[in-house]
Amino acid sequence: MSIADDSGPEPGSDEMIAAEYVLGVLPAAERQAATRRIEAEPDFARLVDQWEARLSPMAAAYPAAEPPASVKAAIDGRLFAGNRVQARGVSWWSSLALWRGLAIASLAALALYIAVPYLSPQAEVSAERYVASLAPTGSDVHYFVVYDARSQDVGLSHVTGARPEGRDFELWVIERSNPPQSLGVIPVGQSVHLDVADAVRNKIEAGAQLAISLEPAGGSPTGQPTGPVVAAGDLNSI
Amino acid sequence: MTPQDITKLIVRTSMGDRAAFDLLYRQTSAKLFGVCLRVLNDRAEAEEALQEVFVKIWTKADRFAVSELSPISWLVAIARNHSIDRIRSRRPPAVDVDAALDIADPTAGPEAMAVASGESERVHRCLEELEPDRAAAVRGAYMSGESYVELAARHGVPLNTMRTWLRRSLMKLRECLER
Numbered sequence: 001m002s003i004a005d006d007s008g009p010e011p012g013s014d015e016m017i018a019a020e021y022v023l024g025v026l027p028a029a030e031r032q033a034a035t036r037r038i039e040a041e042p043d044f045a046r047l048v049d050q051w052e053a054r055l056s057p058m059a060a061a062y063p064a065a066e067p068p069a070s071v072k073a074a075i076d077g078r079l080f081a082g083n084r085v086q087a088r089g090v091s092w093w094s095s096l097a098l099w100r101g102l103a104i105a106s107l108a109a110l111a112l113y114i115a116v117p118y119l120s121p122q123a124e125v126s127a128e129r130y131v132a133s134l135a136p137t138g139s140d141v142h143y144f145v146v147y148d149a150r151s152q153d154v155g156l157s158h159v160t161g162a163r164p165e166g167r168d169f170e171l172w173v174i175e176r177s178n179p180p181q182s183l184g185v186i187p188v189g190q191s192v193h194l195d196v197a198d199a200v201r202n203k204i205e206a207g208a209q210l211a212i213s214l215e216p217a218g219g220s221p222t223g224q225p226t227g228p229v230v231a232a233g234d235l236n237s238i
Numbered sequence: 239m240t241p242q243d244i245t246k247l248i249v250r251t252s253m254g255d256r257a258a259f260d261l262l263y264r265q266t267s268a269k270l271f272g273v274c275l276r277v278l279n280d281r282a283e284a285e286e287a288l289q290e291v292f293v294k295i296w297t298k299a300d301r302f303a304v305s306e307l308s309p310i311s312w313l314v315a316i317a318r319n320h321s322i323d324r325i326r327s328r329r330p331p332a333v334d335v336d337a338a339l340d341i342a343d344p345t346a347g348p349e350a351m352a353v354a355s356g357e358s359e360r361v362h363r364c365l366e367e368l369e370p371d372r373a374a375a376v377r378g379a380y381m382s383g384e385s386y387v388e389l390a391a392r393h394g395v396p397l398n399t400m401r402t403w404l405r406r407s408l409m410k411l412r413e414c415l416e417r
Contacts (some may be wrong), residue, residue, distance in 0.1 A: 023408065056314065065271045
């Protein structure tokens with residue numbers, strides 16, 4: 001060992017922590033901290049993924065070993081023993097006939113984040129949820145929307161289509177021939193949320209259409225859409 | 239099963255498709271059990287871990303869509319990280335030197351071949367550029383989930399030296415892989 005060996009490369013950097021996490025050498029407390037960051041910080045999660053990809057060829061050396069049949073039985077018992085747990089898997093997904101037309105890969109992207117709360121065992125299927133696939137209208141902008149009436153929360157999953165530099169996407173609810181009402185500027189991100197004001201809530205639950213328009217940064221200055229509608233779709237209760 | 243087939247099974251699993259989940263289990267459980275066994279070095283605990291791993295796969299299958307990993311690497315990462323979390327929470331840490339020294343097994347199953355693409359040769363070539371004891375430490379850490387403390391004890395070096403070894407080795411590896 002030389003003296004130079006005493007100084008490591010940026011020991012506390014995210015890059016280093018991600019690498020050490022993947023290698024598996026971190027003590028319990030630091031591993032737990034890293035696990036929490038993977039959940040909360042997409043940039044850190046990406047670093048971890050990159051290290052998993054770099055080191056994964058070494059995993060070829062793990063010899064396969066057949067587990068006893070009791071393991072699968074125990075897994076099924078944990079996951080599917082209660083009727084309620086089984087029911088949510090079937091009714092939630094099978095009711096979404098519109099999904100079937102979508103390519104399987106984009107389905108996975110759509111399901112991302114949005115599905116997580118519904119897949120957790122404590123979540124129950126509710127009629128107070130609405131979904132909409134906001135398909136491109138002369139653009140490549142595609143969002144998937146889930147509205148939860150109980151929490152008055154609109155969850156948006158970004159499928160495709162980047163917003164132009166210095167512009168924003170604004171989400172509108174349109175009920176029959178009434179003027180569109182803004183739900184707000186859609187935050188940048190893969191999976192984002194908007195709160196719904198009480199006034200708009202009834203419109204959504206009456207079975208409205210959602211549309212996304214291209215607006216100046218910060219949203220429409222007039223309170224009505226000023227730019228082109230880039231994506232639109234109907235809300236369906238599920 | 240090709241990686242594409244496994245991808246489809248994971249996506250269908252994310253949609254609550256139990257038949258796909260069953261098939262995914264049949265196709266990948268031996269590989270993932272091998273990972274749990276190797277890291278945990280205890281059959282009963284590995285069986286318990288494998289249950290938890292597949293419960294995670296069922297509930298988190300949708301996350302695969304945003305991962306940059308190949309499907310089998312994604313599954314192995316879940317099994318590996320879960321098993322390492324388990325040994326880290328053990329008190330006191332078990333050190334099985336023999337198991338840790340016995341590294342590569344050339345008789346990897348067909349699922350393993352999905353991991354071992356052209357990338358595999360590259361990472362092994364890059365490991366060979368490291369000093370032999372450091373490459374062994376990297377392999378031991380990855381394969382067996384050994385902690386810095388265990389690695390330092392096994393290689394007979396101070397903890398800080400082991401940290402430095404591995405951090406430098408990781409950066410050299412990255413540099414070599416990106417060359």
